[in-house]
Amino acid sequence: MDFFFSKFLPLFVYPLGLAVFAGLVGGLLALRRRAFAAGILILVAFGILWVCSAPGFAAWVVEGLEEPLVPVSAEELPPADAIVVLGGMAVGRPGKEETVDYSDAVDRVLFAKRLYDARKAPLLVVSGGAAEGWTPESEIVAQLLAALGVPAAAMRLETKSRNTHQNALFVSDLLAAAGADRVLLVTSAFHMRRALASFAAVGVAATPAPTDYHQPADEFGILDWLPDAAALRTTTMMLKEYIGLVVYRLRGWA
Numbered sequence: 001m002d003f004f005f006s007k008f009l010p011l012f013v014y015p016l017g018l019a020v021f022a023g024l025v026g027g028l029l030a031l032r033r034r035a036f037a038a039g040i041l042i043l044v045a046f047g048i049l050w051v052c053s054a055p056g057f058a059a060w061v062v063e064g065l066e067e068p069l070v071p072v073s074a075e076e077l078p079p080a081d082a083i084v085v086l087g088g089m090a091v092g093r094p095g096k097e098e099t100v101d102y103s104d105a106v107d108r109v110l111f112a113k114r115l116y117d118a119r120k121a122p123l124l125v126v127s128g129g130a131a132e133g134w135t136p137e138s139e140i141v142a143q144l145l146a147a148l149g150v151p152a153a154a155m156r157l158e159t160k161s162r163n164t165h166q167n168a169l170f171v172s173d174l175l176a177a178a179g180a181d182r183v184l185l186v187t188s189a190f191h192m193r194r195a196l197a198s199f200a201a202v203g204v205a206a207t208p209a210p211t212d213y214h215q216p217a218d219e220f221g222i223l224d225w226l227p228d229a230a231a232l233r234t235t236t237m238m239l240k241e242y243i244g245l246v247v248y249r250l251r252g253w254a
Contacts, residue, residue, distance in 0.1 A: 069189045168198040
């Protein structure tokens with residue numbers, strides 16, 4: 001059931017899947033000589049793709065998640081007992097020589113390192129698991145942090161979580177064991193609302209340390225309402241986050 005709601009059902013909610021589904025139904029209706037209904041559905045499919053792939057629309061969707069979070073420097077944030085950085089930016093591949101792929105969200109690692117260098121906390125907690133047989137993401141991130149100069153003694157790894165709820169649940173145990181009450185939470189700005197709520201639900205009141213902003217700084221013009229593949233990806237990512245917020249609240253996780 002969880003697989004259905006998390007993997008299959010969203011295909012009919014996200015823009016590309018919804019547009020393809022509407023187009024397919026429209027095509028079937030056209031074969032059955034129901035031209036008017038077919039035309040409406042095909043226009044709907046076209047409209048979904050156009051609107052959701054427009055940079056202007058993508059920016060509006062991003063704004064709803066990121067606007068409350070003003071970018072701050074590492075120096076501006078208060079001191080804490082621990083810096084917690086959430087996974088979601090690295091994938092390790094099984095094999096004799098492991099290859100790591102990093103996404104744009106690797107900003108989380110870099111910002112956590114800046115916080116550590118600014119001596120905002122003596123402890124850096126890295127959270128992130130992986131599917132069975134794969135290297136936990138927290139171990140991959142810890143290797144990167146070590147290469148950047150963070151000593152292993154300053155890090156604690158949470159290796160079992162597969163989602164934000166589990167991030168909060170398992171990290172709270174590590175924090176309790178370390179006696180860490182004040183926490184700086186590092187994650188992407190668009191994901192911060194759900195992350196903070198998830199940690200609050202398990203009794204951890206964290207200070208947000210957002211990074212990896214997706215809201216563009218430039219003014220928009222008429223060309224920003226033309227289709228763009230990167231904008232479609234951004235819109236889909238933000239819609240996924242909105243859906244995640246709703247699901248987490250319904251399940252009592254946030």
